[in-house]
Amino acid sequence: MIAIIDYGVGNLFSLKSSLESCGIEAKVTGDPREIRAADRIILPGVGAFEDAIAKLRADGLDKVVVEQAQEGKPLMGICLGMQLLFDVSHEFGLHKGLGLIPGDCVPIADVIPAGLKIPHVGWNALRFTQKYSPIFKDVKDGDSVYFVHSYYCANCEKDVTAVTEYGADLTASVRRGNVFGCQFHPEKSGPVGMKILKAFDEVQGA
Amino acid sequence: MIAKRIIPCMDVKNGRVVKGVNFEGLNDVASPVDLAKFYSENGADELVFYDITASVEGRKIFTDILVEAAKQIFIPLTVGGGISTLEDFDRVLKCGADKVSVNSGVIKDPNIIYDAAKRYGSQCVVFSADVKRVDGTFHVFRGGGKIDTGMDAYEWIHRGVELGAGEIVLNSIDTDGVKGGFDLEMLDNICGDLSIPIIASGGAGCIEDFVTLFKELPCVDAGLAASVFHFGEVKIPELKKVLKANGIPVREVEV
Numbered sequence: 001m002i003a004i005i006d007y008g009v010g011n012l013f014s015l016k017s018s019l020e021s022c023g024i025e026a027k028v029t030g031d032p033r034e035i036r037a038a039d040r041i042i043l044p045g046v047g048a049f050e051d052a053i054a055k056l057r058a059d060g061l062d063k064v065v066v067e068q069a070q071e072g073k074p075l076m077g078i079c080l081g082m083q084l085l086f087d088v089s090h091e092f093g094l095h096k097g098l099g100l101i102p103g104d105c106v107p108i109a110d111v112i113p114a115g116l117k118i119p120h121v122g123w124n125a126l127r128f129t130q131k132y133s134p135i136f137k138d139v140k141d142g143d144s145v146y147f148v149h150s151y152y153c154a155n156c157e158k159d160v161t162a163v164t165e166y167g168a169d170l171t172a173s174v175r176r177g178n179v180f181g182c183q184f185h186p187e188k189s190g191p192v193g194m195k196i197l198k199a200f201d202e203v204q205g206a
Numbered sequence: 207m208i209a210k211r212i213i214p215c216m217d218v219k220n221g222r223v224v225k226g227v228n229f230e231g232l233n234d235v236a237s238p239v240d241l242a243k244f245y246s247e248n249g250a251d252e253l254v255f256y257d258i259t260a261s262v263e264g265r266k267i268f269t270d271i272l273v274e275a276a277k278q279i280f281i282p283l284t285v286g287g288g289i290s291t292l293e294d295f296d297r298v299l300k301c302g303a304d305k306v307s308v309n310s311g312v313i314k315d316p317n318i319i320y321d322a323a324k325r326y327g328s329q330c331v332v333f334s335a336d337v338k339r340v341d342g343t344f345h346v347f348r349g350g351g352k353i354d355t356g357m358d359a360y361e362w363i364h365r366g367v368e369l370g371a372g373e374i375v376l377n378s379i380d381t382d383g384v385k386g387g388f389d390l391e392m393l394d395n396i397c398g399d400l401s402i403p404i405i406a407s408g409g410a411g412c413i414e415d416f417v418t419l420f421k422e423l424p425c426v427d428a429g430l431a432a433s434v435f436h437f438g439e440v441k442i443p444e445l446k447k448v449l450k451a452n453g454i455p456v457r458e459v460e461v
Contacts, residue, residue, distance in 0.1 A: 011299055013276060117403055119372070121373065123251055166208055188282050191459075
């Protein structure tokens, strides 16, 4: 069973539906016992970093997520959920994240040429790096996935498994041991996204 | 490179797709869920459901359809029609919509755009306008494109962007239904200098119209159409092949 962490941010309906359509049992929950009992964890998220990390902390779920990741349980952050895994974010001030992956979240505007639109919205291609990620085992280099974001994860070269080109190479996915992150939305990325979710469901914990 | 998006739009009335006629390989062309599923499996990058029902019962059927669609379709879904309050946003987002399109409903109180962007994020708010030429200028029309508001389209759209809209849909009443191509002049006039994604709507009649749209106006990010897709006059996989051959970046899909 995959626990989708519910901390009052965003619409988790399509994430749950997409997992279920892949035949994966999923539960939307904010209950630490259920999260601990799950085989894998997905940390979703839309909106602003500060608000999201505050809500996660208010429920004490930050500690549960970190503890479970450190115990070796496969964890995947999606979109803002991936950014939360990092040390810090520079979105409207400086905010501490969960610290599971070294690096920080910075505005896309800092690295792309002027004139390109922000947010980066739409379908863009994945380009794999040298670092392997088992969640891409059934996906091809060049396959497109759906992005919506204005910030991206930087200074994390060692853990980047895929980038996407939007005026610059933006981090599309990371992996550090059993901790995974996708800047794009696999649950909105059609058949390619389904393959990624299925592969995550097959990842074994450390 | 980010792909130009192709977006079929379905007008839904009393639970059925309006204008959906004669579609090869699909038994019930008027079923919004079946049609949406067909599109999502055949290369559509995003889908729009537009609720043109007026009755309360019709609205309930619409939200039921939305829930069913969101269970089966895993590409972005935008929902519009009769949205004028935050409660309306809430209602359709809870049913599985990813983005909400506002049009006439925010003319009285455009601050809904700001409030919704603050609560749900700009990426969730699609600002849509029906535009028509009046004495050489572009006016915003309301009531399904029937009533001239007298407002200048450029100013109205830019106001929506300032209030926090995340994407713009510009529908040309002059070219809508004519199938003679998108309204390049209007699009260029109103959104040449916008910093958020622009979706062009109204006038697509053939594949070449999409090629012209993206070639002539690099500022346009997506093309939206209804009947050319519903009638099978433009098949999305073929459309994408031609766009690609013309050097326009698209998301390729195995069909």
